[in-house]
Amino acid sequence: MTEPTKDSTEPTNNPPEARAGEARACEARACEASACEASEAFRVGMLVRRAVLGDAHVDAATAAITPETADFQSFITRYAWGEIWTRPGLDRRTRSFLTIASLVTGTHLHELAMHVRAALGNGLTRAEISEAILHTAIYAGVPAANSAMTVARDTFAALDAEAGAVPGAEAGASASDPGADPGADPGADPGADPGADPAADPGADPGASASSHPRTSS
Structure with a gap:
């Protein structure tokens, strides 16, 4: 007598390792989307920053960037110039x-x-x-x-x-x-x-x- 075949649609319990892998994949996709948004905000912010402050000032600020100040320069370009100065309200x-x-x-x-x-x-x-x-x-x-x-x-x-x-x-x-x-x-x-x-x-x-x-x- 043959054993009944298992219904492929029957839900299965994923082991913890599988669930962790899925979570990491979702996190990676979220980080990628966030990185794309940050990259676009930086690009637009740099355009506005140069338009308002002038190339000479921005070039000097960029040339003075150090490993310790790089994150801050990126921050102000993305948020001050890419998010606030680009808003349509003013x-x-x-x-x-x-x-x-x-x-x-x-x-x-x-x-x-x-x-x-x-x-x-x-x-x-x-x-x-x-x-x-x-x-x-x-x-x-x-x-x-x-x-x-x-x-x-x-x-x-x-x-x-x-x-x-x-x-x-x-x-x-x-x-x-x-x-x-x-x-x-x-x-x-x-x-x-x-x-x-x-x-x-x-x-x-x-x-x-x-x-x-x-x-x-x-």
């Missing part, structure tokens, strides 16, 4: 306003100059940046805002100096034009391109020039 101009106010409030002045430059690139004027800092004086304190205003003025002055030192930076200047002097005030050259980068346009801050105001002190 445009970059508004995010620059918030960033400047946050840095002043937290007295993180070592990063303020970098974001003042970024804000100009994102469409803020010098007058608007100064107004944002003035506003923080009420809510974050006068000493913090005072120090921040000094950083902003120094940054504006540095940008003016950089613009004057670059050959051909002013479209209206020529080799025989005294206005082409690298040390000259860009605002004094009537031939300056009105469509130039706001960072290099003293007219963006009516009545205010970094070189015409003494450094303030608290």
